[in-house]
Amino acid sequence: MRSKTSDEWRSILKSKTWDSPEGEKRIFPILKLSFDDLKPPSLKQCFAYCSMFVKDFDIEKDDLIQLWMAQGWLHPFSDKSLEMEERGNEYFKILLAKSFFQDVTKDYGGNVTKCKMHDLVHDLAEHVSKSRNLCSLFSNGEVLGSNLLNFKSLRVLNLYKADIMELPISIGKLKHLRYLNVLKTRIKTFPKSIGQLYNLQTLKIHYQLEEFPREIANLINLRHIYFGRYMKVPGGILRQLTNLRSLPFLKVGNKTGPGIEELGCLNQLHDTLSIYGLENVGDGGEASKANLVEKKHIRKLILDWKPSRPSHNVENDDDVLEGLRPHSSLEFLEIQGFMGVKLPSWLLLAHNLKEIELLGCNKCEGVPVLGHLPNLSCVKIMRMENLTRIGSEFYGDDHVNCGNGSSKEPRPLFPALKTLHIEGAQNLIEWMEAPRERASVVFPCLEELTLIKCHKLTSAPSHFPSLKKLVIEWMDSGGMPIASILSNQLTTLTYLSFLGVKGLTCLPGGMLEKNKNLAHLDISQCSDLTCISPQSQGFEYCCASLSYLRIRICHYLRYLPDGLLTPSLKEMELYYCPNLQYIPDATHGGLTSLETLSLTLCCDITSIPFSQGLPALGKLHIDQCWELSSLPLVD
Incomplete structure (x- = not known):
């Protein structure tokens, strides 16, 4: 108004x-x-x-x-x-x-x-x-059968969750029907008369249907069809449905089922398209018959190969993926189980891409060129076992102009990236810095960085000007990459979590003081950790925003630094730190916000020196702290 x-x-x-x-x-x-x-x-x-x-x-x-x-x-x-x-x-x-x-x-x-x-x-x-x-019927199934003929003008028949086992043959008489929903029913088969619903626009089929009705090929006005992933769709049906806007997925058959070429004339498809069974596509020429490059309304594309297959079935993966070039309007891409060595060249032209996930691409020896893509906000790389090095090609420096006309200012690399997740790259050793002349403009917007099961990684970049959340888990030589990431330049962290990181003896000096907005600190199973900060005392109020502190199974940790425990802290857990002897007293007014305190298997702790009490404490758990002789005051 x-x-x-x-x-x-x-x-x-x-x-x-x-x-x-x-x-x-x-x-x-x-x-x-x-x-x-x-x-x-x-x-x-x-x-x-x-x-x-x-x-x-x-x-x-x-x-x-x-x-x-x-x-x-x-x-x-x-x-x-x-x-x-x-x-x-x-x-x-x-x-x-x-x-x-x-x-x-x-x-x-x-x-x-x-x-x-x-x-x-x-x-x-x-x-x-x-x-x-209204020409609509939302029914539990009671009016079906002979009564259905009383609704000849029906446009909508919604039988969602109806307790029925079959549709009456008379359904074919509903010439005006445009919407049919039988999801979550007990229907196992459709009557052949389903093929007489020539005006049907939307069809939603229960996943337990035993046989996909071939008569659906007659429904040339169908715009939206939904069925379960494991539905066996006969070959030749989809190519007739040229008005389709929604297709949940295509499972490419080997000798039976639809071929990839059945997608060729479905250029009205919108939003999400998932293609499974790509191991059954012979070569790049066959893949190109899907004509994905003409499907300008597809925003999300999932390409899936069966990962466990004979080695002779992976030889054509490179050509097949190259032949599946999508339209440049694509925003989200997921590649799963690809066993080729090289990712497709068309990624260079995916300028509208916002998210990319590479899952189980175990034979790939390198990461794609991505740093030049202007809209890319999320990158997820998981289970790339052959990846040993992330080099300068990742940044896409050669594909970004260094200036626009008279300006000689270098353009940023990964200009829109906010989330980077690398997991299961078990043989990754080196993650290089960006080219020196561009190092100051790389990752300008990156807020979340996650590294999991990159056991052999020994180096990482040091320029993350906007990083807020850092998660590193199960890394055998984590001390060196962590020292690089948590360099003196980093001042923006709010969330820091380490799990199973070997070689980490201490957080880099000055890190806690410089990241004044750090609110979440979680360190677990870091077997080499001896201290949180190299300074045991002398710096105060270093974590003014810290609200969550959890330290678990750090056998050699001896003390917590002064200034770590501040009035902002709401939850603290110390679990199985058998050599921890020293917990500092709270600073600047005490732990006035602490709501949860848990101490377990901290055998050498003799006292909890929170002299100003814990006025907000609501949950206290202490177990197997044998030497503990005094507790703080609780209001």
């Missing part, structure tokens, strides 16, 4: 709406005012339709739009360039902006996928709904 003129607002202010009593009775007519303001009229119908759902139901956005579409409310009128799904998305955004929807759930890209309706909003939808005129 923000777009209204001053005269329109005066009219609203004079409305009798504001004369209603306080509380919910007054809110309802105000909501009705917002409803009356909805334009065009079909948007009001879309809102009223939401009363079909029970209160507090998790409404899936795409499902709701498909239901609106089935009712015929999303057909083009003034702007014929918009698809029905696009218009439905606009309507959804309007209703969300007007607070008719709440409790939203979002996907990896920040897009809303689910929502709920407030009870009062649901009541309004019921109040304004003309449900007697």
